[in-house]
Amino acid sequence: MSVVTAPTVQRGNLAERLDLIVAPVFAGLLAIIGAAVLLYSDIDDTTRAILAPEKIQNQLVQTIILGFASSALVILIAIPIGIAVTRRGLPRLKNFLVDTLGLAQALPAYGLIVIFFSWFGAGINTVILALAVFSLLPVLRNTIVGLEQVDQAVIEAGRGMGYTKRQVLFEIELPLAVPVIIAGIRTAIVINIGMAALAFLVGGGGLGETINSGLKLDRNPAILIGAVLVAILALVFDFLGALAQRYLKPKGM
Amino acid sequence: MSTRLDQIQESTLEHSLYVVSVLGLASVFSIALGVLTRRSVLARELSLAITSVFLTLPALALFTIFIPLVGLGFAPSFIALFLYSLLPILRNTITGLDGIDSSVLDAAKGMGLTSRQVLLRIQLPLAWPVILAGIRVSSMLIVGVAAIATLVAGGGLGDFIKSGLARLPLPNSLEAIWTGTLLCLVLALIIDLILQATKRATISRGIR
Amino acid sequence: MSQPLIRLENVSKAYPGTEAPAVGNLTMDVYEGEVLVLVGPSGCGKSTTLRLINRLIEPTAGRIYLHGEDVTDIDPSVLRRKIGYVIQQVGLFPHRTIAENIATVPKLLGWDKARINERIDEMLDLVSMDPAIYRDRYPKELSGGQAQRVGVARALAADPDVLLMDEPFGAIDPITRDRLQNEFLRLQQDLKKTIVFVTHDIDEAIKMGNRIAILREGSEIAQIDTPEVILSEPADEFVENFLGSGAILKGLTLKKVRDIDLHDIPALEMPVLRDEALKVLENSPEKTAVLLDKDHRPLRWISEASLNRTTQPIEKSGKPITIDLQPEDTLQDALGVMLQSSVGMAVVVDRSGKYLGCCSIESLASMIISDSGGSATA
Numbered sequence: 001m002s003v004v005t006a007p008t009v010q011r012g013n014l015a016e017r018l019d020l021i022v023a024p025v026f027a028g029l030l031a032i033i034g035a036a037v038l039l040y041s042d043i044d045d046t047t048r049a050i051l052a053p054e055k056i057q058n059q060l061v062q063t064i065i066l067g068f069a070s071s072a073l074v075i076l077i078a079i080p081i082g083i084a085v086t087r088r089g090l091p092r093l094k095n096f097l098v099d100t101l102g103l104a105q106a107l108p109a110y111g112l113i114v115i116f117f118s119w120f121g122a123g124i125n126t127v128i129l130a131l132a133v134f135s136l137l138p139v140l141r142n143t144i145v146g147l148e149q150v151d152q153a154v155i156e157a158g159r160g161m162g163y164t165k166r167q168v169l170f171e172i173e174l175p176l177a178v179p180v181i182i183a184g185i186r187t188a189i190v191i192n193i194g195m196a197a198l199a200f201l202v203g204g205g206g207l208g209e210t211i212n213s214g215l216k217l218d219r220n221p222a223i224l225i226g227a228v229l230v231a232i233l234a235l236v237f238d239f240l241g242a243l244a245q246r247y248l249k250p251k252g253m
Numbered sequence: 254m255s256t257r258l259d260q261i262q263e264s265t266l267e268h269s270l271y272v273v274s275v276l277g278l279a280s281v282f283s284i285a286l287g288v289l290t291r292r293s294v295l296a297r298e299l300s301l302a303i304t305s306v307f308l309t310l311p312a313l314a315l316f317t318i319f320i321p322l323v324g325l326g327f328a329p330s331f332i333a334l335f336l337y338s339l340l341p342i343l344r345n346t347i348t349g350l351d352g353i354d355s356s357v358l359d360a361a362k363g364m365g366l367t368s369r370q371v372l373l374r375i376q377l378p379l380a381w382p383v384i385l386a387g388i389r390v391s392s393m394l395i396v397g398v399a400a401i402a403t404l405v406a407g408g409g410l411g412d413f414i415k416s417g418l419a420r421l422p423l424p425n426s427l428e429a430i431w432t433g434t435l436l437c438l439v440l441a442l443i444i445d446l447i448l449q450a451t452k453r454a455t456i457s458r459g460i461r
Numbered sequence: 462m463s464q465p466l467i468r469l470e471n472v473s474k475a476y477p478g479t480e481a482p483a484v485g486n487l488t489m490d491v492y493e494g495e496v497l498v499l500v501g502p503s504g505c506g507k508s509t510t511l512r513l514i515n516r517l518i519e520p521t522a523g524r525i526y527l528h529g530e531d532v533t534d535i536d537p538s539v540l541r542r543k544i545g546y547v548i549q550q551v552g553l554f555p556h557r558t559i560a561e562n563i564a565t566v567p568k569l570l571g572w573d574k575a576r577i578n579e580r581i582d583e584m585l586d587l588v589s590m591d592p593a594i595y596r597d598r599y600p601k602e603l604s605g606g607q608a609q610r611v612g613v614a615r616a617l618a619a620d621p622d623v624l625l626m627d628e629p630f631g632a633i634d635p636i637t638r639d640r641l642q643n644e645f646l647r648l649q650q651d652l653k654k655t656i657v658f659v660t661h662d663i664d665e666a667i668k669m670g671n672r673i674a675i676l677r678e679g680s681e682i683a684q685i686d687t688p689e690v691i692l693s694e695p696a697d698e699f700v701e702n703f704l705g706s707g708a709i710l711k712g713l714t715l716k717k718v719r720d721i722d723l724h725d726i727p728a729l730e731m732p733v734l735r736d737e738a739l740k741v742l743e744n745s746p747e748k749t750a751v752l753l754d755k756d757h758r759p760l761r762w763i764s765e766a767s768l769n770r771t772t773q774p775i776e777k778s779g780k781p782i783t784i785d786l787q788p789e790d791t792l793q794d795a796l797g798v799m800l801q802s803s804v805g806m807a808v809v810v811d812r813s814g815k816y817l818g819c820c821s822i823e824s825l826a827s828m829i830i831s832d833s834g835g836s837a838t839a
Contacts, residue, residue: 153551156554162541162543162566163565164538172554176555252599
């Protein structure tokens with residue numbers, strides 16, 4: 001669950017390649033551990049019940065839906081705000097937002113989910129809202145940084161040639177900010193998938209259910225399998241994010 | 254009420270203990286790692302990639318995956334928090350060391366300082382502000398995540414949230430939840446202040 | 462006098478919170494087909510003035526006229542599509558190919574694809590860059606000089622009447638800058654655009670401008686006139702100080718190499734036999750010849766003595782030619798080159814590097830002497 005990591009700048013080919021290798025390798029290792037646990041540990045009936053395939057499948061789907069729905073919500077909110085706040089004349093608002101949200105990162109996601117539960121009741125929607133608040137910062141901050149690091153000379157040339165403000169935003173600023181913005185979205189998705197594991201606390205389902213059952217009933221294999229599964233899930237999406245970062249980079253950069 | 258205050262004290266102390274001990278160990282480890290790998294691009298990028306993966310892993314998974322090995326309670330919580338806090342500090346150590354003007358290093362070597370002296374007397378002090386910023390990032394991170402320790406019997410401010418949740422909608426349950434949540438924020442602010450003070454105390458005025 | 466193409470009338474720009482305006486009540490006309498250079502010390506407001514013309518900076522007072530029409534209040538984007546704009550850092554769009562960069566304004570104006578494609582090739586040819594090679598490249602693959610050429614091509618793509626240039630060659634190395642200045646002057650001879658050019662370099666101003674406006678703080682015009690008049694009759698102490706000492710030397714920038722009579726030094730084109738070369742040298746009064754390669758480009762200075770001294774093949778005898786002049790170079794440039802030449806002469810080449818003739822220090826000297834004698838009446 002990465003959270004407040006600052007936007008990464010291009011670190012060169014090696015970093016990019018490692019980006020695409022390390023996560024899958026880790027996922028593979030985890031899968032091996034999971035398989036080993038399944039094969040070699042004591043799987044009694046209780047454990048079997050916890051690990052029933054249909055259950056696991058459902059939880060998997062739930063986790064994914066939670067991760068994506070909350071990320072979609074965040075993108076729809078944070079990117080427009082990021083754009084709005086980087087327009088001329090609003091530096092103080094921008095700093096205020098970034099500082100406040102930075103502080104919000106220290107709020108425990110756990111606490112947020114439960115508080116939202118007390119307001120909005122049980123269910124998936126509650127969790128989606130809570131996660132959206134939590135992962136707002138990476139996307140917002142990356143949008144802001146991404147837009148601000150666009151070479152001013154390029155923007156000036158664009159305006160000077162007759163692009164309207166809107167055209168400058170869509171033809172120049174956004175395309176050039178895409179790499180950094182996508183990095184932020186990737187972070188948000190990973191956070192959200194990770195935090196979705198807590199959804200079980202408020203009736204939101206997800207793979208945390210398996211882990212919790214394992215904890216409650218003192219069945220280590222269940223704990224491990226649950227943990228491994230949700231970890232692999234997060235790594236898979238991180239990997240997809242890394243692919244997006246690599247292949248959605250504008251040519252010529 | 255007195256037991257309540259006792260509870261608050263105890264949980265806050267536990268939580269603080271997590272943060273301080275993890276930050277302490279992680280800082281030493283990450284800075285050392287950053288220093289050791291500063292000459293090899295491969296080693297450096299590999300360390301960054303691996304610690305980055307830790308941060309990608311879901312909190313709950315990281316807290317629970319070590320249980321079969323170390324049981325419940327403080328141990329798995331500490332390990333999880335430790336692994337989480339590595340990346341920000343490591344990355345900032347690397348960036349900090351990288352960002353030093355090479356002419357300064359040149360001059361130092363030219364004056365006859367050994368590599369070690371350059372590292373200890375010039376590079377680390379100059380990189381310190383950036384490293385400290387990384388420690389701050391990590392601290393914000395773990396203050397929030399440490400609340401999950403309660404789920405593996407690790408204590409901390411998460412206890413309030415858990416008990417509050419369990420007792421909903423009974424009276425005082427909401428209060429408990431908010432207490433746990435807001436105290437994390439307060440703790441974060443306090444740590445931030447301490448780090449700012451540290452910054453002022455340890456960074457030479459020449460580079461502030 | 463014909464109606465000016467651009468007119469700034471009582472234009473001011475004041476920023477809130479600063480006492481003195483960046484541009485104070487400026488009235489300035491730019492005439493069709495001329496290159497007007499705005500030059501002055503840093504901070505005098507010359508760039509601000511330039512950007513008032515295409516309203517990248519909006520005036521706080523005054524009116525702006527283009528082709529006689531008041532354009533102070535029209536949609537600025539529409540205005541800018543009719544004006545070419547070239548800046549020092551170029552500002553090529555890094556995520557687009559060279560072709561796409563050049564096509565920007567034509568696309569905005571709704572030209573059809575075929576016409577745009579043709580125009581892209583035309584523009585690249587205009588700035589001496591082979592379309593086949595550069596069309597699909599990206600800006601990051603270009604050198605500084607090439608990038609600015611594309612910048613100019615891009616600005617001219619939609620065939621605007623007016624071109625605004627803000628220190629366009631400022632970020633380029635002196636040798637390339639010289640090349641680009643010369644090429645630009647050649648271009649302007651053909652295209653006859655109306656150009657407002659900002660620079661802080663008085664030599665560049667004299668070289669490039671039909672008229673120069675020397676600006677004081679607040680963009681106040683200290684003197685606006687042709688380079689010849691400014692050099693011979695500076696309006697006040699400020700202008701004099703800005704011109705610096707050696708106005709006569711500056712006067713050398715007014716005449717170009719093409720105004721000098723070129724010496725007819727014999728040229729030998731490769732491949733050539735030693736005996737042939739010796740015969741030619743015998744008949745030449747200076748006993749020096751220029752050795753050209755098979756593309757008619759100068760390689761070496763050959764003299765009788767150097768040929769006789771060595772048994773080396775002819776391509777290795779004599780002295781290599783390392784510097785050259787172009788017809789658009791100023792006499793000042795010529796003097797500089799001459800001082801570096803080991804033979805008291807410099808070769809003059811055309812835009813593709815082919816040999817045109819030689820310029821000797823004697824002809825240069827006589828030009829300077831006659832010129833300075835006549836400069837008071839210029």
